[in-house]
Amino acid sequence: MLDTLRRIVQEVNNAADIPSALNLMAKRVRDAMGTEVCSIYLRHEEEQRYVLMASEGLKQEAVGHVSLGLSEGLVGQVGLREEPVNLEDAFSHPKFHYLAETGEDPFHAFLGVPVMHHGKVLGVMVVQQRDVRRFDQSEEAFLVTISAQLSAVIAHAHASGVLFDQLDPGGPDLPxxxxxxxxxxxxxxxxxxxxFPAADLSAVPDRQVEDVSAEIARLDDALVRVRQEVRDLAERASKSLGTEEQALFDVYLRMLDRHALPAEVIVHIREGQWAQGALRTVVDAHVRNFEMMDDPYLRERAADVRDLGRRVLAQLQSQNRRHIxxxxxxxxxxxxxxxxxxxxxxxxxxxxxxxxxxxxxxxxxxxxxxxxxxxxxxxxxxxxxxxxxxxxxxxxxxxxxxxxxxxxxxxxxxxxxxxxxxxQAGLEKLRDEPAETLDGVRIPLQVNTGLMTDINRSIERGAEGVGLYRTEIPFMVRDRFPSEEEQRVIYREQLAAFAPHPVTMRTLDIGGDKSLSYFPIEEENPFLGWRGIRVTLDHPEIFMVQVRAMLKASDGLDNLRIMLPMVTSVIEAEEAQHLIHRAWLEVRDEGLDIAMPQVGVMIEVPAAVYQARALAQRVDFLSIGTNDLTQYLLAVDRNNRQVASLYNSYHPAVLHAILHVVEQAHEEGVPVSVCGEMAGEVGSALLLMAMGVNALSMNASNLLKVKAAVRQVKASFTRQLLNEVLAMDNGEVIAAYVDLQLDKAGLGELLRNRKALV
CATH class of the missing domain: 3.50.30.10 (Phosphohistidine domain)
Known part of the structure; x- marks a missing residue:
């Protein structure tokens, strides 16, 4: 059954459109289960009904026209219960609703399973049979598995708004x-x-052309080059491969014969398609055909067709790159x-x-x-x-x-x-004004940077320094580790641009979703793996070069602060400080009279939250990275669309964790800043200020909004708001309450980025 399931899913995913996918699913499931009817009903939200969208075994004229209310009939029963309904005689069930238009009179056995996605019922898949009998457990399990696979296809159709287009094909395009x-x-x-990248068939769009002859000529020229490329490969292979393996190249050449695959491509070109698009269409069709074959050897030939397609496409693109x-x-x-x-x-x-x-x-x-x-x-x-x-x-x-x-x-x-x-134009006048509440409480607003283009934008908005400089970005745009001098030049520009304001440089933070092409880190769970300070402590040669470059860049400016990412224990902080001190002594030995910079750690993981006081006793400052902290506290990868909706920085656990860090650090006389996204969102920024955070660092585009908000409220108002939300136990309620109170306080226009627009 696994092989059957794989082929059904593969074929459905490769279908040209949604109606074709549904019809294929109904046909393949009916055949695979050896039953007489397979039907797919999909939920129409606007009409609040289940519409028959595909069927094998019922009357085709009923498709698209027959529907049931959400609680009507056995289909409605499956949707309401959100679980399979398996009946040996559907007619005897009290919820049975007879639909004469479908011609279902002869069919007694009924098995319906819900099609669900992210906890919502999208539709119901039904199989029926003439016999009075109950479908066995293996059949039920198979249909449940198939419906789970179908859910992604249906969810896509729901999202794209084309799900019910076939019901009114002549109607206007809906949003x-x-x-x-x-x-x-x-x-x-x-x-x-x-x-789209070069030689990627799947990324090639459709495009109409007028000069068909020129497109065919381009194709012929590309084919000549690819045939020669294959012959060259065959000649090299003859020295190391046997006769049987060499025969593959003959197959390639036969497929490239003008009367084989190219002939099909030319047909599409004559219909007005450009050569790249025609090639993609033909290759995709052949790949699908091979992948659906039962014979494993023939299925693997799909890879050969793909390879040939990429080779031809590469030649087409090289001879005439698209002028965008x-x-x-x-x-x-x-x-x-x-x-x-x-x-x-x-x-x-x-x-x-x-x-x-x-x-x-x-x-x-x-x-x-x-x-x-x-x-x-x-x-x-x-x-x-x-x-x-x-x-x-x-x-x-x-x-x-x-x-x-x-x-x-x-x-x-x-x-x-x-x-x-x-x-934004109205906020520009605030550039040189302080971020100070109506009752005189002031907070420095800094920026998160990483690129040279950040500098001007940040200064134009009146940034009071850099709370987070992402040093990994100069590493990411190269094909090797930058040298000490290359790093020094880059860091010097940042430090000089913002002097005398402080610039907090985070040491190399790679791993997780930040990778270097020349230093790959392959892990099953990268967010809980080798990242941040763990990498640099394992590679002190990289760490020392970077710290030396930072120190040399600060010569005569003395506005450098060094921050350590992903710290989970005091031992890591102590080891890193030892290396930083060593680098400082080395630079001083070279004759540079540089002051020892302040060193701090990022609070990004729960372990650091509960060691905040111990860490504060060993460093000069703490900086809370609310993006990762929220992610780790809630066990939610915010870049995973399956669970991204659960990511909520107003979650009580997040707010209480931040308050705990601030209180523990202040008891040791150590300042705390926030450099995550919460600092740049008006509502959470005011809550952070009420907690006693000493500085906020954000993207430059958010700075003036936050400044405007701070200047329109009293600190007493933010503290009262904080006390109110700390007593709440639901992050969604907290977010809504904060928006409501700020709207009442006259900050509604600054909250646009938190409101659903559609």
Whole structure:
């Protein structure tokens, strides 16, 4: 059954569209179970009914027309119970509802299982049989397993808004919503431009061409080059492979014959498709066919076809690279968009960025935030190839992409964009004003940086120093470890730009979701693995070079602070301090009269929370990284779309943990700052201030909003608000309550990035 299941899922996932996927599923399940009927009912939210969307065995004219209320019939019973219903005679069940249009009269045995995704019933899958009998446990288990696989396909269709299109194919295009994760807050409207890597067939979009002859000529030229490439490979292989293995190259050449695969590609080109898109269509079709074959040997031939397709595509792209025209209102699209790809696009034309992969901590997302470009990452269900050159909306506040927006919805976002621009313009006047409450309590507002482009934006917004400089970014943009002198130059620019304000440089923090291509770390659970201080203490040669570069860069400025990431014990802090002291002595021996900088640790894991006092006795400051701390306290990977909704920095455990750290550190006379995202969100920033946090560090784009909020309230108001929320036990309630109270206090316009826009 496992092999059957695998082939069914594979075939359904490769279906051209949702109706085809549902029809395939119904047919394959009926055949696999040897039953007479398999039907799929899907939940229509607007009509609050289950609609028959596919069936093998019932009347086809009923598909798309027959439906049941959410509590009606046996289908409704499955949905209500959220578990399988297995009956030997459906007609005798009190919930049975007869549907004459379906022709189900002869079928007595009934097995229905819910199709569920993230705790919600999306539909019901049903098998029926003429015999009066109960389906056995293995059949029930098989159908439950299949429905679990189908749920992802249905969820995708729900998200894209195309699920019920077949019911009204002539109707207008409805708005489609694709959920991802916020990469950078903000909203943008523009036209999609798909960026795709070289020789990646799956990323090639459809594109129409007028000069068919020129496209065919391009294909022929590419084929000539690939055939020669295969012959060269065959010649080299003849020296090390046997006759049987060498025969594979003959197969390749036969497949590349103009009357074989290329002939099919040319058919699609003659229909107006460009060569790359036609090649992708043909290769995908052959790969699907091979993968569905029962014979294991033949199934493996799919890899050969893929390889040939990539080779031809590489030649097509090399002879005529796509000249991308970037419109004035450009939304960059891609599976992954690297920072270099982003930097090649004229900044003034980029309105937003969307990727189907990646996380908020990807290098691109960090760059996007530094540039203030609304960004959504991890929008897995977004059909990239269909979005190329289409008008789309990027909602970087909520992490959502909107296509086919109605005029009313587009107007709503245009108003939001205008409001944000006006708000930002109004906040500029606060640049040189202090972040001081109405009753005289002042808090320094600093910035998180990592790129040279951060410097000007930060200074323009009146930053009082750097609370977190991510030193890993200069490491990430290279293909080797930067030398001590290269690091010194980079660090010097940061320190000089913000002097005399302090610049807190975090030592190399890699691992987790931050990797170096030249220093790969492969682990099953990287977030609980070799990362942060663990890596650098195991490689003191890397750590010492970095610290020496920092110290030399601070010569004559004396505004350097060094911060240690991912500390879980006092031993790690002591070992790192020993190395820092050693590096300081070495630099002084070289004749540089440099003061010993302050050294602090990041509080990012629960172990550090409960050792806050012990750590405060050994270092000069503590800095709370609320992103990782929230993640570890709640056991939620916020970059995992399955559980990202559980990530909530207003969770009582998070608030109480932060308050504990602040109180323990202050008892030792040690200051505490916050450099996570909570510092840059108006509501949580005011709560942190009420807790007694000594400084807040955030992305430059949030600084003026937080400053405006601080200047419009009294410290007594924030302390009262803190006391009220600390008595609550629900993070969602706390978040809503904070928003409500701040809205009443006149800060509503500053809370836009916490509100659902759609």
């Amino acid at each position: 489609s919503f694709y959920d991802g994760l916020p990469g950078c807050p903000g909203a943008a409207i523009g036209f999609g431009v798909l960026l 025209v970037f419109p004035d209102d450009c939304i960059l699209l891609g599976e992954d968009i690297s920072a270099p790809m982003l930097m090649e696009v004229p900044r003034e034309r980029i309105r937003g960025i969307v990727t189907t992969r990646g996380s908020r901590n990807s290098h691109m997302a960090i760059v996007a935030r530094a540039m203030g470009i609304p960004t959504v990452v991890g929008a897995q269900n977004l059909p990239l190839k269909k979005m190329d050159d289409k008008e789309i909306i990027v909602d970087g506040f909520r992490g959502r992409v909107v296509a086919n927006a109605s005029p009313e919805l587009k107007e709503q976002f245009e108003e939001i964009i205008a409001e944000e621009a006006n708000l």
